Amino acid sequence: MKKAVGIDLGGTFIKGAIIDEEGHIVVKNEIPTEVEKGPEDILKRIEVLVHSLARGASVALSDLAGVGIGIPGFLDDATGMAVEVVNLGWKDVSVRDPLKERLGLPIYLENDANSAALGEAWVGAGRGRDSAICITLGTGVGGGIVLGARVLRGANVMAGEIGHMVMDPDGARCNCGRHGCLETVSSATGIVRLAKERLARGETSSLNANQLTPADVFAAAAQGDIVATEVLSYAIDTLGRGLAIAAVLINPEVIVVGGGMSRAGNALFKPLNASFKHYALPRVAEVADIVPATLGNDAGVVGAGKLALYS
């Protein structure tokens, strides 16, 4: 069976795996990114990781179909460069050609959220569906749109930036420079910010501003805390409206929600479904289930592997 390497390049770890044609992980591994050592060192680490994965799977490098790499930033497909990767401090770093030369394999670059979406759509929660919108709720709100067996890349690999839909033009400033982007409200960061703002106004709550995670907010809401309940209600309602907007454009068969916050389970998915149905045209809502992601942290490497297997 054909196999390929999938790499998920993150700010803390570089994850890698050998993926087979059916989407199984043959072997996986991860190494620290050590951003401070610079791009050249990171490319070297990716090379070493690929060699170690091949050894672990007892496959000759030359028998692999290629290497797919999910990168958390903006890419230029024509040149194979990472144009801007904020988490790594990269600007205009050539990735494809140097790695191709070192490894002698085809290299495929993709945005990391797109890779994860492709993984979930292929063998995760979107398996068997023809179209999927996949989001990851973390520090931001990452997104990818999968149509047929391919991720929608767009004119310059910017498609699927669901986290940057401007939901409220008068909202808080986003890292991207705009105001009121979905991820200023419905990400882990957004929920913590909203809760802290209310605590700072002196509202009564069991929440502790000095130690506050989305899990704390969900836990407090479950105990009837009003601040926590209202913050979650707003964040989830806004997310439901964002997904409804995306769905009336894409009309997908499934919407997959992953990332740390998706572990809240029913406390997230029940109100999220209600809000989605409230804002989406009924014919759109009736065909699009909202379901939790199933691949967890493996989605990125699986999707990146798929890129190399099927591009």
Add this chain to the structure above:
Amino acid sequence: MKKAVGIDLGGTFIKGAIIDEEGHIVVKNEIPTEVEKGPEDILKRIEVLVHSLARGASVALSDLAGVGIGIPGFLDDATGMAVEVVNLGWKDVSVRDPLKERLGLPIYLENDANSAALGEAWVGAGRGRDSAICITLGTGVGGGIVLGARVLRGANVMAGEIGHMVMDPDGARCNCGRHGCLETVSSATGIVRLAKERLARGETSSLNANQLTPADVFAAAAQGDIVATEVLSYAIDTLGRGLAIAAVLINPEVIVVGGGMSRAGNALFKPLNASFKHYALPRVAEVADIVPATLGNDAGVVGAGKLALYS
């Protein structure tokens, strides 16, 4: 050269044309819809129209590639039925099979906004671009998304419903039942409604509530009328934000704006571009021009013809 028939089924007229492989209109014609006579009569009229078009182009019916039909409502692709067409008062009307039987030609059904989008993307303002978002500003805001040479249809032919993105959850009630859809604000109907609401509040304006079109609002704004200026500013800013939201999801090469209101020219396109750039990620905005549609009322028949030629 291969030719096909494109039909644009509207509430007032049924437009039809013979389209060649290069997107030229060989001959076109239109007949009244006469909705009140019911679906059976309308299918009969389409049959008669197709025969007369073929005669006009001196083509034997059997030499045509097929008939594409743009329908202003919800479709079921599996059964070839129009599930709901509000303007025609249709519910569950079988269209594909009866016409196929009468004409002996393949019949292709498409949503009318999708047909128009396909026409503009093919040989109109989107010619030569690989991806396009096309909208029509009229009574509502119609939309279609074209990727590669195909219109995005989605799971049940509902993709591209840009007019029903909920921009303001506290906004006015939409015909679809939701509140604050884009078309409650940025359509011809929306602009007239917003202006009338302000006149009803007794605000000073040169506008006449009893005779009020978007053209009147544009004209008054050009003369410095404050109500007209503010209404347009809000409607256009909301449209710019809606297009920015669609663009960060789709990352298109071009955005085509048609319909009666697009005749306002710079008075529309200049602020619309500014608003779009304000709300879209810079890398998304820099590749996506907003341009006026060029096919006018022919977009629908051209796109429907393309469906029949290239499906």
